[in-house]
Amino acid sequence: MSGAQAAGEQTGDAGTLGLDPALLAILACPDTHHSPLTVDVDASELVCPTCSRAFPVRDGIPVLLLDEARQRPA
Numbered sequence: 001m002s003g004a005q006a007a008g009e010q011t012g013d014a015g016t017l018g019l020d021p022a023l024l025a026i027l028a029c030p031d032t033h034h035s036p037l038t039v040d041v042d043a044s045e046l047v048c049p050t051c052s053r054a055f056p057v058r059d060g061i062p063v064l065l066l067d068e069a070r071q072r073p074a
């Protein structure tokens with residue numbers, strides 16, 4: 001961390017699953033709607049609010065593959 005960003009106090013890794021917030025900001029569902037994903041900290045997954053798919057994060061790497069996604073109950 002080179003400490004480029006000091007404005008506003010965010011809660012470190014909580015809510016990001018250890019992922020870079022800049023990366024999270026550009027992650028999108030691989031389905032055709034390309035909705036921005038939200039983080040489910042409890043499940044350690046990235047969730048698409050549009051199709052309710054959940055994508056696993058393995059070793060700090062989001063697996064954004066439809067084949068790997070889990071369909072969550074609405």
Ligand SMILES: [Zn+2]
Nearest residue numbers: 029031048051
């Ligand atoms: Zn989706």
